[in-house]
Amino acid sequence: MADDSSTDEWKRSITLVSERGSSRLVTDDLLDRLGHYGWPPDDIFAIHLAVEEALVNAVVHGNKLDPGKTVWVDYLVSATLMRIEIADQGEGFDPHNVPDCTLAERLDRPGGRGVMLMRSFMTRIEYNAKGNSVLLEKRRDPPAEG
Amino acid sequence: MATHRRIDVSKTGDVSVVQFTDQKILDEVTIQEFGNELFGLVEVDNRKVILLDFTGVEFLSSAALGKLITFDRKLKTAKGRVKLCGLVPGILEVFQVTKLNKVFDIRADRAEALSAF
Numbered sequence: 001m002a003d004d005s006s007t008d009e010w011k012r013s014i015t016l017v018s019e020r021g022s023s024r025l026v027t028d029d030l031l032d033r034l035g036h037y038g039w040p041p042d043d044i045f046a047i048h049l050a051v052e053e054a055l056v057n058a059v060v061h062g063n064k065l066d067p068g069k070t071v072w073v074d075y076l077v078s079a080t081l082m083r084i085e086i087a088d089q090g091e092g093f094d095p096h097n098v099p100d101c102t103l104a105e106r107l108d109r110p111g112g113r114g115v116m117l118m119r120s121f122m123t124r125i126e127y128n129a130k131g132n133s134v135l136l137e138k139r140r141d142p143p144a145e146g
Numbered sequence: 147m148a149t150h151r152r153i154d155v156s157k158t159g160d161v162s163v164v165q166f167t168d169q170k171i172l173d174e175v176t177i178q179e180f181g182n183e184l185f186g187l188v189e190v191d192n193r194k195v196i197l198l199d200f201t202g203v204e205f206l207s208s209a210a211l212g213k214l215i216t217f218d219r220k221l222k223t224a225k226g227r228v229k230l231c232g233l234v235p236g237i238l239e240v241f242q243v244t245k246l247n248k249v250f251d252i253r254a255d256r257a258e259a260l261s262a263f
Contacts, residue, residue, distance in 0.1 A: 021173050021175075024173075042236060045205070110213070116243065
């Protein structure tokens with residue numbers, strides 16, 4: 001049975017098929033929930049961006065669009081916290097080995113910005129040791145005083 | 147002239163002004179078409195002076211950024227010029243975080259961008 005605190009937060013687990021467009025099954029609901037809890041548009045944009053990047057990474061780069069592989073997603077939304085864990089069945093990667101896309105010599109490369117955007121827009125981001133599961137967390141900024 | 151589903155193109159003086167039909171440039175199919183139509187402006191239509199007006203666009207993923215970078219490279223190869231305008235604060239922050247504001251000339255609105263060509 002859920003405890004009292006669960007009435008102030010939304011939790012959901014969902015399994016995604018590894019196909020293009022499957023991320024919407026998460027993001028549509030997640031954005032609705034963030035709106036329900038009164039998150040400001042800037043934070044909703046940041047969460048949408050980071051979660052979309054992470055889901056595409058899992059489906060396209062992790063599971064390589066293999067229909068036999070799935071992506072597991074668990075998320076929680078409250079008035080002050082969004083936390084999502086996304087795990088794929090791929091080989092994983094070393095997030096510390098992603099080249100810095102902001103270096104002058106790499107600025108004109110078309111790819112490699114997803115992980116950086118997630119880091120920049122989230123409060124916390126952690127990969128498991130294998131690199132095929134990521135946890136994203138966004139804490140809502142307290143309202144500005146007076 | 148190439149056909150367009152993701153962009154609308156008009157002409158203001160010498161400048162081809164591009165607007166986007168999607169509020170969210172997000173899913174793979176949209177991004178693929180978005181890229182191909184932008185590339186067609188350079189490779190098929192031979193347009194050289196282009197303003198990308200993002201007014202009405204609320205969301206842009208990193209894959210769409212990749213298409214913009216490739217578009218910019220193609221345009222530079224053709225000795226063309228591009229400016230961007232109408233970015234909402236969130237998308238502007240994406241350009242700043244990735245330092246792509248150093249690659250693209252970003253202006254507040256269409257009037258400012260047109261006068262800067």
